[in-house]
Amino acid sequence: MPAGAQVVYTNDFDGGATTGPGVGVTIDNGGDTRGATTGTWNANGWKNNFLINTSVNPITTTEFSFTGLGSHTSVSLGGVLGLLDSWDSTNGSPAPDLLEVLINGSVVATLTANNASxxxxDAQGGNVIALYQQVDTNQFYSDTLVDFTGSSWATFAHTGSNLTVGFRAAGGGWQGGSDESWGLDNFSVTLNGNANGAVPEPATWAMMVMGFGAVGGALRSRRKATLRYA
Incomplete structure (x- = not known):
């Protein structure tokens, strides 16, 4: 992890979400969870359970809203997105089937896949870790997985204490339900350029104070010795 970076949120959707000190998070339209199959994609964090959104009429946006973010200059997102089941790309039938990523309400990436037609x-610069594979318990259609960690859109300038990250299906061909859906796993949020880093625990402060005292004592002793032998 780069110097000055601090992970403030991780969620594997197996009940293991972690949040940084002082950071609040709410999840709207969190959908449900589904089980992942065993495969090479497990190494990227697509394993056990993942968040799934099957909504249609209306399509809902799954939003992660963060408050209390500390000092930083940019944010990096990480995770794996699943384009699951009968996706028909931008030129199949019916199409288009799209997955949009939003930062504070603005679309920053639009992904698509051609699982069915x-x-x-379009992985939007992400790493396609599964193409036409069976990565979930719905085995009727194949799936596509994109690890978006490191994508250009996934790191962006940001300094505020609040942040909302959203994911939603889009496009005139979207059918949702058991026909097609999208998923998210191993989601993380990292603050960059945090000069202060994480706030030290009380015990750490005590050790720091003791260390400063020891340094001060050594300096005083050195000054006395210098005077003594001048």
Whole structure:
């Protein structure tokens, strides 16, 4: 992890969410969870349970809203997105089937896959870790997984104490339900350029104070010795 970076949120959707000190998070339209299958994608964090959104009419946006973020200059997001089941790309039928990522309400990335029809796979700079594979318990259609960690859109300038990250399906061909859905796993939020880093625990402060005292004592002794032998 780069110097000055601090992970303030992780969620594997197995009940293991962690939040940094002083940070609050609410999840709207969190959908449900589904089980992942065993495969090479497990190494990237797509394993056990993942968040799934099957909504249609209306399509809901799954939002993670953060408050109390400390000093920082940018934010990096990480995780794996699943384009699951009967996706028809931008030129299949019915199409388009799209997955949008939003930062504070603005779309920053639009992904698509051609699991069922069409010819376009657009990972928006992410790493396609599974293509036409069976990565969940719905085995009727194949799936596509994108690890978006390191994508250009996933790191962005930000200094405020509040942040909202959203994910939603879009497009005139979207059918949702058991036909097609999207998923998220191993989601993380990292603050960059945090000069102060994490706030030290009380015990750490005590050790620091003791250390400062020892340094001060050594300096005083050195000054006395210098005077003594001048």
């Amino acid at each position: 069409g010819s376009v796979v």
